[in-house]
Amino acid sequence: MKMCAISICFAFVFGVASHAPARETIRRGDVVVVPVHGEVAPSLLAFLRRAMKTAESNDASAIVFDMNTYGGRLDTATEVVSAFNQIKIPTYTFINTNAGSAGALIVIATQHIYMAPVSAIGAAAPILSTGEDLPATAKEKTISYWSALVRGSAIKNGHDPDLAEAFMNKDKEVKISERVVHRKGAVLTLNAQEATEKINGKPLLAEGVVDSIADLTKKAGLKGTIAKIEPTGFEQLAFWITALAPLLLLGGILGAYLEFKIPGVMWPGVISAICFALFFLGHYLAGLAGWEVVALFVLGMVLVLIEILFFAHSTIVFGVLGVFLIIASLLWTMIDRYPQQPFLPTGKMLAIPLLNMFIALVGALLVITLLARYLPRTSLYRRFALIDSNPPGPSLAGAPRHFATALALAPGMQGTAVTVLRPSGKARFADHVVDVVTEGEFIARETPVTVIQSDGMRVVVKSAAVV
Known part of the structure; x- marks a missing residue:
């Protein structure tokens, strides 16, 4: 049942990813319009x-940005400018009405x-989201x-740096040779005719006036086939998922911990799978990662499980490699x-x-510490870790549940683990198999x-080899 639920979760995530046109078909030499x-x-x-990543990874000959915006968030513009300045192939902008x-x-x-x-282009003075001016400082x-x-x-x-600064700084005067192009006192805004005016044989800003993308490619001498990449409805989802990355990591780690702590319960493993699946899906849709990282993650999980199930207390190689x-x-x-x-990523790329990883690990450590201390005392934990469930069937419909620890066990009694205790499981004492739990x-x-504590409902044991 648990594996079925987890499989359905991952199937849904992969289904969403497969319907998101996040990997358009771009051929070598294409002119990509965005x-x-x-x-x-x-x-x-x-x-x-x-x-941008799709165009560059497919060796497009150029990227043309079809621009029509009145502006927006300055912090987002900062990140867009940073991303644009990392592009290695030629970049073009077609100001299709507005670049405000x-x-x-x-x-x-x-x-x-x-x-x-x-x-028109310009009028980039920073203001508050309400439209009011920023405070002076x-x-x-x-x-x-x-x-x-x-x-x-x-x-x-x-481009002319003075001209660019004048778009947002009203105190900036722009002077080319002896000609004053823009006097201070107002932020600069240029229409198509002003931006393409030639001064000393060079356009002020724009290289030409065009009617369409096709006209632009012709005048710019771009020879490739025009290919367009369209936005999808998944970008907003990707933004929120990537913004919540630390919380998704925290949920995934805690779910995995509870899955090993209470192996008979279904929901911790399902929650962990959902959190990690959403984590990878969001970063895939945001263009930050491909499915190869998912394969790496799954391989790591498999190695950790191999360590736990087959090589416990004998080697740590599989576990260490899996965690890495x-x-x-x-x-x-x-x-x-x-x-x-x-x-290899730089320090700035890893920051x-x-x-995010630090926040998730510290948060998980704090929560796990609290769970390790208080969870074994809760009725919920006893219900799933220490109570035998009656098999389904009409003949037992009215039969009451009983605790498998009804055998009188005193501290110091010796037994043998029947299953792997991680940390709960079953152990045999004399002719009785009972539910037990370790201290972690x-x-x-x-x-x-060896039994170290028994209160009738809970039997705590440790390895007999431990002094």
Whole structure:
């Protein structure tokens, strides 16, 4: 029953993943078109990250961002700009009407800019979500930070850094040669004609005015087949799952612990499976990981089970290797790695995964400590760990349950473990097989055990070899 429930859980997750078009067919040399429409929000970041990795990993010749946004969250724009600046293939933006506020800052992170005949870019001054201005100190700090960021992004992608800064800083004057392009006092906004004006033989910002993506590819000399990557409804789900990664890891670890602590109960194992399945699904949909990390995780779990079931108290090789693979797969799943980056992650790439893992492990350690201390005293634990269940059938429908520990057992009595005690199981004393529990240690089958405590409902034993 338990395996059936876990199988259904994983089947559902794999079914969701298979219906999510997260791996579009992109061929070598294609020109990939990625829409950037609507609010700049975390779900857009998840989509853009997936699209960029898909294009690069399939050797696309260029990425064209079809831009139409009035802006959005500045923190999300920061991450989008950072992601754009990691792309190794040529990047183009088609401003298809609007590139306002945060959208303007994102455009600067691409190498080539084209604009529709009626379009605009700029007005990127930071404001509160209510539309009001930031407090003076906060505004000064925000503009100072973003000015440095956007200037660096502009220089990297071949744009005028002063022009880029003027989009958000009203005190920035833009002067090219002897001509003042923009006077301070207001944030800069450019229409298509202004942005494409040539000064000293070079366009002010945009390379040309185009009517469509096809027109852009023609004027830019892009030869590949146009392939489009569309957003799905799963990006928002991916955002929330990745944001809750520490809690999902915590739930998975605690569920696994309770599964070994109370092996006769179904729900801890199912909860653990659900948490880990959602963890991997969310990061897959967010474009952070593929199914190879799931295979690594499953292999680690298999090795741990082999250690517990077949090599308890004889070797730790399988267990150590299994735990290493599990931790490595969980960390690797959370690493935001792009195709052209080195295989081994940098410290910056590991920062968030390690933080999430640390939060989950510390939380799990605290909860497990409390459970190990108080769980054996609860009626719930006794019900599942120490009570024999009557087999189903009409002849026993009215028969009362009885405790398998009815045999009078006193501390010091010797017996033999009939099953693996992990930490609960069965042991034989004389001609009676009773339910027992250890103080946390695992004891292999056929190991001599000694009773150290018996209260009529609960028999605690230890290995007879332990002094």
